[in-house]
Amino acid sequence: MPPPICALVAAALALGTNWLTPEWRVLPGAALWIGVTIMVAGAALVIVAVIQLVRAGTTIEPMDPSRTTTIVASGAYGISRNPMYLAMFAEVLGLALILRNPLTLIGPLLFPIVITLVQIIPEEQALGGKFGAAYEQYRTRVRRWI
Numbered sequence: 001m002p003p004p005i006c007a008l009v010a011a012a013l014a015l016g017t018n019w020l021t022p023e024w025r026v027l028p029g030a031a032l033w034i035g036v037t038i039m040v041a042g043a044a045l046v047i048v049a050v051i052q053l054v055r056a057g058t059t060i061e062p063m064d065p066s067r068t069t070t071i072v073a074s075g076a077y078g079i080s081r082n083p084m085y086l087a088m089f090a091e092v093l094g095l096a097l098i099l100r101n102p103l104t105l106i107g108p109l110l111f112p113i114v115i116t117l118v119q120i121i122p123e124e125q126a127l128g129g130k131f132g133a134a135y136e137q138y139r140t141r142v143r144r145w146i
Helices: 003-020 030-056 081-100 101-130 133-141
Strands: none
Touching: 003 081, 003 101, 030 081, 081 101, 101 133
C-alpha cells in the first residue's frame, strides 16, 4: 500500500472516530493550534525532503526502492531516514489534535507501526542490498524516525 494511502487511511480513521464520538471533543482549545502548527511543520518537512531527493537526482517513489540512485544523508535525511513518513505522521497527528478528540489519536498511533512494517522495513532491506556498507553506515548514524 503506498504510504500516502496509509496516511489517508489513518486520517479517515481519525475523522470517522471523531464523527462517531462527538461527545469526546474534550481536549483544550490549545490542541487546535498545536495541531495546526504540527501540520504546517509536516508540510514544510515533506517539501524540503522532496526537494532534496529531486536535487540529488533520485526517485521520490517509495514503492520501488530499486529505482533509488543515491543515498541522501544530509539535511532532513541527516535527522531522519524517513522524513517524508515523519511528515505524513505529523499531518495525521495534527489533524487528530485539531479535532480535539482523544480517541482520534488512534489513527496517528497506528500509522508509524503500519508504515514501519509494510514499507520502511522492506525499503531498508532493499536499500541495504543495493548500497551495502554505505547504507549500513547511514543506518547506524541516522535514526529511522527521529
